[in-house]
Amino acid sequence: xxxxxxxxxxxxxxxRSFEIITEELGDFPxxxxxEDIVKRCIHTSADFDYAQNLVFSRDAVEHACNxxxxxxxxxxxxxxxxxGINKKVFSRYGGExxxxxxxxxVEERAKALGVTRAVASMDKAxxxxxxxxxxxxxxxxxxGRLYELIREGRxxxxxxxxxxxxxxxxxxxxxxxxxxxVPYIVARGRKGGSNIAACICNALLYMLE
Amino acid sequence: xxxxxxxxxxxxxxxRSFEIITEELGDFPxxxxxEDIVKRCIHTSADFDYAQNLVFSRDAVEHACNxxxxxxxxxxxxxxxxxGINKKVFSRYGGExxxxxxxxxVEERAKALGVTRAVASMDKAxxxxxxxxxxxxxxxxxxGRLYELIREGRxxxxxxxxxxxxxxxxxxxxxxxxxxxVPYIVARGRKGGSNIAACICNALLYMLE
Numbered sequence: 268x269x270x271x272x273x274x275x276x277x278x279x280x281x282x283r284s285f286e287i288i289t290e291e292l293g294d295f296p297x298x299x300x301x302e303d304i305v306k307r308c309i310h311t312s313a314d315f316d317y318a319q320n321l322v323f324s325r326d327a328v329e330h331a332c333n334x335x336x337x338x339x340x341x342x343x344x345x346x347x348x349x350x351g352i353n354k355k356v357f358s359r360y361g362g363e364x365x366x367x368x369x370x371x372x373v374e375e376r377a378k379a380l381g382v383t384r385a386v387a388s389m390d391k392a393x394x395x396x397x398x399x400x401x402x403x404x405x406x407x408x409x410x411g412r413l414y415e416l417i418r419e420g421r422x423x424x425x426x427x428x429x430x431x432x433x434x435x436x437x438x439x440x441x442x443x444x445x446x447x448x449v450p451y452i453v454a455r456g457r458k459g460g461s462n463i464a465a466c467i468c469n470a471l472l473y474m475l476e
Numbered sequence: 477x478x479x480x481x482x483x484x485x486x487x488x489x490x491x492r493s494f495e496i497i498t499e500e501l502g503d504f505p506x507x508x509x510x511e512d513i514v515k516r517c518i519h520t521s522a523d524f525d526y527a528q529n530l531v532f533s534r535d536a537v538e539h540a541c542n543x544x545x546x547x548x549x550x551x552x553x554x555x556x557x558x559x560g561i562n563k564k565v566f567s568r569y570g571g572e573x574x575x576x577x578x579x580x581x582v583e584e585r586a587k588a589l590g591v592t593r594a595v596a597s598m599d600k601a602x603x604x605x606x607x608x609x610x611x612x613x614x615x616x617x618x619x620g621r622l623y624e625l626i627r628e629g630r631x632x633x634x635x636x637x638x639x640x641x642x643x644x645x646x647x648x649x650x651x652x653x654x655x656x657x658v659p660y661i662v663a664r665g666r667k668g669g670s671n672i673a674a675c676i677c678n679a680l681l682y683m684l685e
Binding site for chain 2: 310312346382433434459465
């Protein structure tokens with residue numbers, strides 16, 4: 268049989284995709300209020316594992332939405348994650364998006380201290396005065412450093428999106444961040460990514476619209 | 477037991493990650509010459525499905541590496557994909573990276589024709605005179621349009637990285653691109669993403685070093 272593309276308008280593609288995801292999830296139990304985030308992560312990855320591995324602290328979504336409305340800024344650990352956030356929508360609320368990974372002072376600090384640039388970029392972010400949402404999709408060391416900064420009372424984020432991906436310290440860094448008192452959305456286990464971090468930010472933004 | 481991070485230097489993290497991936501892949505058969513690409517996709521996603529779903533046309537990797545060495549440009553279908561490509565390494569070979577998705581003329585063309593911006597941005601890319609590698613991680617419509625442009629003889633890419641993710645026309649668009657004569661690397665099925673597209677570009681770049 269010849270392969271053919273389904274005729275569907277650009278506007279319908281996303282709607283239809285979410286219908287398929289909802290259909291295939293069936294009666295899989297999702298936490299009320301988190302469905303849009305879970306489904307968007309599946310939409311971004313085509314990976315239904317996110318129905319199981321996403322963990323939300325109590326009222327994390329509501330808290331994050333309020334923070335965005337009040338002008339919270341987003342700090343990412345990759346420029347890729349920053350690129351993936353819907354700036355058109357986010358800009359309505361007055362916040363800025365920061366990624367310090369490529370900054371010269373971050374590189375110098377990392378070299379001087381023998382730490383990753385992700386760690387040094389979290390230290391730089393801790394000096395910001397605005398309310399902050401951290402979207403960590405790549406570096407477990409960033410998440411580990413956030414844990415320390417929070418424990419030391421030097422940082423109190425509005426939300427930590429803890430979805431670094433990988434094989435070394437990723438699982439542990441996520442567990443550590445869940446031990447803190449700050450609101451979090453974490454993809455438990457190895458999975459995640461800059462795309463997932465950006466997609467969770469976007470899901471929050473679309474919930475506000 | 478208290479959660480603890482493994483002490484490991486920044487330089488060692490990637491090396492150790494690839495060791496874990498190699499270990500867990502065991503004797504799973506990978507096509508000789510494609511191992512680095514497959515493992516980097518797993519590294520990027522923590523998803524071992526990529527060991528099974530990545531399909532390479534004959535000599536695709538060799539052909540792509542030569543194209544990059546000869547100054548081929550990369551066209552992506554998201555700015556996120558563009559952001560993820562290692563520019564420091566890529567710039568050594570003289571090529572440029574293009575993403576036309578946010579261009580005003582692409583938006584106008586898409587509106588006028590009732591197509592996605594991804595389709596319109598592929599039309600714009602087809603006018604480039606340089607040798608081209610397409611890294612499609614998001615829009616199946618971009619891949620579908622590439623198929624048409626190739627079939628019509630209006631485009632002859634050096635490589636098509638066909639890894640859009642999703643639920644509508646994604647599987648079909650990938651099968652279509654594999655029917656052409658152009659070199660391809662495709663993630664068969666629903667999975668993929670801008671991160672995977674960028675990571676395949678980077679894997680090719682690191683093979684050249």
